[in-house]
Amino acid sequence: MAFTFRASPAGTYHRALRFDGPPFTTAVLPVDFVVRSQSPSTLTVDMPESWSVGESGVYVQTHVTAEGGASTEGGSLRVIAEATGEALSTSPYQGSLRIDTSVLPVGGRQRVRVDYRSEGPAASTSWVGTVTVLPTPETVTTAQSELVVDYADYSALLGIGVSVRTRDGSRLGVGSFEILAADDTVLGSSGQLRDDDSGVLTDLVYVHLDEMPPGEHPVTVRWVPTPDWDLAHPTGETLPSQWSGTLTIRKAPTSTRVATSNRFEYGRDTSVGVTVVPSTITDVEGELVAKIDGVEVGRADRTGTSGASVSVPVLLSGVSAGTHQLEISYLGSDRLKPSAVSQQIEVVRAAFSAPAVTIVGTAQVGATLTANRGTWTPVPSSTTYLWMADGAPIAGAATSSLTVPESALGKRISVAVTGARANYTNLTRTSTPTEPVLGVFTPSRLPSVAGTVQVGKTLTANRWTWTPTPTTVKYQWRVDGKAVSGATSKTWTVPASAKGKKVSVAITGSTTGYTSKTLVSPTTAAVKAGAFVAPATKITGTTKVGSTLKAVRGTWTPQPSTVKYQWKVGGVAVKGATNYFFKVPASAKGKRVAVVVTGSRTGYVTKTVTSALTSVIR
Numbered sequence: 001m002a003f004t005f006r007a008s009p010a011g012t013y014h015r016a017l018r019f020d021g022p023p024f025t026t027a028v029l030p031v032d033f034v035v036r037s038q039s040p041s042t043l044t045v046d047m048p049e050s051w052s053v054g055e056s057g058v059y060v061q062t063h064v065t066a067e068g069g070a071s072t073e074g075g076s077l078r079v080i081a082e083a084t085g086e087a088l089s090t091s092p093y094q095g096s097l098r099i100d101t102s103v104l105p106v107g108g109r110q111r112v113r114v115d116y117r118s119e120g121p122a123a124s125t126s127w128v129g130t131v132t133v134l135p136t137p138e139t140v141t142t143a144q145s146e147l148v149v150d151y152a153d154y155s156a157l158l159g160i161g162v163s164v165r166t167r168d169g170s171r172l173g174v175g176s177f178e179i180l181a182a183d184d185t186v187l188g189s190s191g192q193l194r195d196d197d198s199g200v201l202t203d204l205v206y207v208h209l210d211e212m213p214p215g216e217h218p219v220t221v222r223w224v225p226t227p228d229w230d231l232a233h234p235t236g237e238t239l240p241s242q243w244s245g246t247l248t249i250r251k252a253p254t255s256t257r258v259a260t261s262n263r264f265e266y267g268r269d270t271s272v273g274v275t276v277v278p279s280t281i282t283d284v285e286g287e288l289v290a291k292i293d294g295v296e297v298g299r300a301d302r303t304g305t306s307g308a309s310v311s312v313p314v315l316l317s318g319v320s321a322g323t324h325q326l327e328i329s330y331l332g333s334d335r336l337k338p339s340a341v342s343q344q345i346e347v348v349r350a351a352f353s354a355p356a357v358t359i360v361g362t363a364q365v366g367a368t369l370t371a372n373r374g375t376w377t378p379v380p381s382s383t384t385y386l387w388m389a390d391g392a393p394i395a396g397a398a399t400s401s402l403t404v405p406e407s408a409l410g411k412r413i414s415v416a417v418t419g420a421r422a423n424y425t426n427l428t429r430t431s432t433p434t435e436p437v438l439g440v441f442t443p444s445r446l447p448s449v450a451g452t453v454q455v456g457k458t459l460t461a462n463r464w465t466w467t468p469t470p471t472t473v474k475y476q477w478r479v480d481g482k483a484v485s486g487a488t489s490k491t492w493t494v495p496a497s498a499k500g501k502k503v504s505v506a507i508t509g510s511t512t513g514y515t516s517k518t519l520v521s522p523t524t525a526a527v528k529a530g531a532f533v534a535p536a537t538k539i540t541g542t543t544k545v546g547s548t549l550k551a552v553r554g555t556w557t558p559q560p561s562t563v564k565y566q567w568k569v570g571g572v573a574v575k576g577a578t579n580y581f582f583k584v585p586a587s588a589k590g591k592r593v594a595v596v597v598t599g600s601r602t603g604y605v606t607k608t609v610t611s612a613l614t615s616v617i618r
Helices: none
Strands: 011-019 027-035 041-046 050-052 058-066 076-081 086-091 096-099 109-117 125-134 139-143 148-150 157-166 173-181 186-189 193-195 200-208 215-225 241-250 254-259 263-265 270-278 283-292 295-305 309-314 322-330 339-348 358-360 368-372 382-389 401-403 413-420 427-430 448-450 458-462 472-479 491-493 503-510 517-520 538-540 548-552 562-569 581-583 593-600 607-610
Touching: 041 109, 041 125, 058 076, 058 109, 076 096, 086 096, 139 215, 157 173, 157 215, 157 241, 173 200, 193 200, 254 322, 270 283, 270 295, 270 322, 283 309, 358 413, 368 382, 368 413, 448 503, 458 472, 458 503, 538 593, 548 562, 548 593
Parallel strands: 050 125, 139 241, 148 241, 254 339, 263 339
Antiparallel strands: 011 027, 041 058, 058 096, 076 086, 076 109, 109 125, 139 157, 157 200, 173 186, 173 193, 173 215, 186 200, 215 241, 254 270, 270 309, 283 295, 283 322, 295 309, 322 339, 358 368, 368 401, 382 413, 413 427, 448 458, 458 491, 472 503, 503 517, 538 548, 548 581, 562 593, 593 607
8 A cells, every 4th residue: 555645744643544445444554654854955957068850869867866875766767859848868767868869950059958757856947058959960881982792602701891971070979881782682781880989881892692693683781770879978870871783793714624545436426425514603504605716516405513524525427537626615504604624636548447358269270259348337439459460469350350461370369448538547358378379271163072973882082182282181971961880991882771862071170279170062962872883684404494594693793682593484474483493394395494593682774684595495
């Protein structure tokens, strides 16, 4: 329970405290109070001689004392503009009073009063003073003249030197710098800065380059005064100001390096190892392009870390052999500048792939030999041939085939095939030599068959003249083109089996160092049937009835395989009389007897010989 005697004069006061608390009994308690007179108090004020309009950092320092050491706590302080009676500031405590100068007119001396309103034993009091109200000091903010930076890592900071000063040289007070992007995004700021009396502040404000691509970025450097920064150390206040400029972020320089041989093979695609090293950042992205003599020959994506090697293809199929300029270009990215490296390279001729060369044909004088080069990869655009005998070139032999000259007799033939093609190294493949070249017989004419072309007759083979004369000659008689077994002599008796067929003879000559040669004669006319050579048949015996007569046929050439007899009496064949003997019947008396002998043999014309007539049968 509290009692207030703020408006009561000094003296003793009697009071009663009554408690009404039904259903309790009412109770009254007498209380006496003594109210003493307030002790006179003194207010001292320390105030700047001049204030600035709108200055929120102006403070009035106050101190209240009372006689007899009476307490001054519990009171309040207020600064009042006497011209308007408007309160400039109030505070529930003694000490620094922050002044709101915005309500004061500018210019001249202004009277201000500080009132202390007591709520304790000390008496209320006031203080009156004068102050000159000045305009709030203007400031000028600047930044370093050139804001240019090569692109850095996202984590890097750019330090920008900034400064601010008052135009009239007065104090700046407390404030901070802000650096803003065009959309008012704060890129960086300083801490709270305090200026007591120099009127100039400088600082280095760091700007984060996060997500800021290379290019020109409008920026604003702003001085932001801070009111009520430190009541224990009040300072004046200035107007904000700003500086506008352009922050230029350049792409980071790069260097491109290539680690490769300067020697390449024509047509064989390859690749080179390329590294891109930027000056400031660790990540690299973008494309790499390989060019030879200004013509693109390969391309690769470049994504990775600084200095990591990337394989860039180099397609050489369209690059001729010789000296060329290889250029590897990094095309850059949104953060990195392009760069390139160039070096001279040598594209050497490629090599053919080719099998061994072989010779097709028989190595003999006059024969045709052919060089089989096989399949070359790639196919030569031109091919030359060189034929050799025992390793020495054969004059004029420069095509894919060779007619073996007589000069090569006994020598071994080989051929060298040379293939040529643009951008390829000439390749020569030499065949394995043949066996020594054999000679060839030169007959004056074809063989021929001499003799009667008839069964039983002897035919003779005519070889005629061969150059050189063969040391060995073999014969083979043929009937209708088929060799007759065993018929290998120069002469041959025509067998009956050849009847109606045609005969020829094959003659084979051979000599050391020469190719055996076989010539076949033209065929004869069809073989005629053979003819018997037979003597006259004779009859022996007594020419009288009852006696036996015999037929003597003599020697036939050749002997017939079948012989038949037929006896005749009086010119009439006697039935049944077909033996070589004949018993004269009685019916033959007075007549003459004869015998007919018939011989036959395969392949021969059947021959009949009739004997002379006997004398008259007696």
